[in-house]
Amino acid sequence: MKHVIALDVGGTGMKAALLAQDGSVLFEARRPTGREHGTDAVVTAIPLSDLRASGLGGNRRSPDSGGHHRRASAGGSRQGRQGPPPARPPAARWRSGRRCGVPRRCHPLSSQQFLCCDIRVTDTQFPRLKHGSAAWLAARDSMVEIIKGWATDGRPDTYGRLSEELRDAGYSVPPRGTLMSNLLEAACRVEAARDVPVMLTAIVVNKQSKRPSEQFEVLAKTEPFRRGDQPDWTWETEQKRVFAHYR
Known part of the structure; x- marks a missing residue:
């Protein structure tokens, strides 16, 4: 039964x-x-x-x-x-x-x-990631380094895998939800502030669809990225640019 x-x-x-x-x-x-x-x-x-x-x-x-x-x-x-x-x-x-x-x-x-x-279990062993706090900024920087490592290896990976690697680094970030979205946006923007010409988070993808979330494509149309102004731009072309830049 x-x-x-x-x-x-x-x-x-x-x-x-x-x-x-x-x-x-x-x-x-x-x-x-x-x-x-x-x-x-x-x-x-x-x-x-x-x-x-x-x-x-x-x-x-x-x-x-x-x-x-x-x-x-x-x-x-x-x-x-x-x-x-x-x-x-x-x-x-x-x-x-x-x-x-x-x-x-x-x-x-x-x-x-x-x-x-x-x-809805609260991880008491991890710091609270309040937006803009020192712990939140440290989680953002850790996320940047994790994704840059994937880019150097020439591979995309999933939100779930990113969540696992952040947990290993000492930060509890569920693979879906506002916290993950906000940190991904911040990771992309902090690299742009360093004059990196590509959108790093293009290589973070959904496990089933193998593509970034809709939030990524919305972000791509905002300042300073303005990918919507580029003819024939797609998330696939952005992924290729990410791999070419970091490798």
């Missing part, structure tokens, strides 16, 4: 649930996130063993939340049943909440519904 695991890891608390294909909630739990103990402790606190046991036919209730085996739907009467009210439809229940820069993981439930695990 196939199952769907739903996780919502927030700053103060986490929720987990295991659902059958028909939408029945087999297991659910709530517990403190414990982010003050670090990211490893947060991951350890996720009740994976309980979820697995429930999926193998073990306990169908949560010792943490008093959950009940029930159909995950918006309707239903509470008559003859104790505990919390019926769950909302999975798509509404797990997609709610604002985006925070961390990619969501979506799992198919049926042709009509899906669940999202909205992971």
Whole structure:
């Protein structure tokens, strides 16, 4: 039998649930996130063993939340049943909440519904990257050096890989979101201020499309780049110029 695991890891608390294909909630739990103990402790606190046991036919209730085996739907009467009210439809229940820069993981439930695990764990071991702060500027400079290294090697690479290398350098920057976009723009502009004639971030690409984001092409039309004024300019030609300049 196939199952769907739903996780919502927030700053103060986490929720987990295991659902059958028909939408029945087999297991659910709530517990403190414990982010003050670090990211490893947060991951350890996720009740994976309980979820697995429930999926193998073990306990169908949560010792943490008093959950009940029930159909995950918006309707239903509470008559003859104790505990919390019926769950909302999975798509509404797990997609709610604002985006925070961390990619969501979506799992198919049926042709009509899906669940999202909205992971929002704060990395307390990394400096806060407030725009314009010393740590933010240092992350920008580190990003410049990472991308220049790719350019020297003659290879483009992905936002995900850039996020990983920044993490290795001591900065937590999710591969998607405002923080990554702002730092990429700043990296491009700081090189332009050094009279570099190419847009360095042209070689940072999406894993699926193999091309830079739409924000890059918008940036290319602004000062001081003005690539929109150049006939036949494309992001591919800019990539070639980047490799030619740094190699």
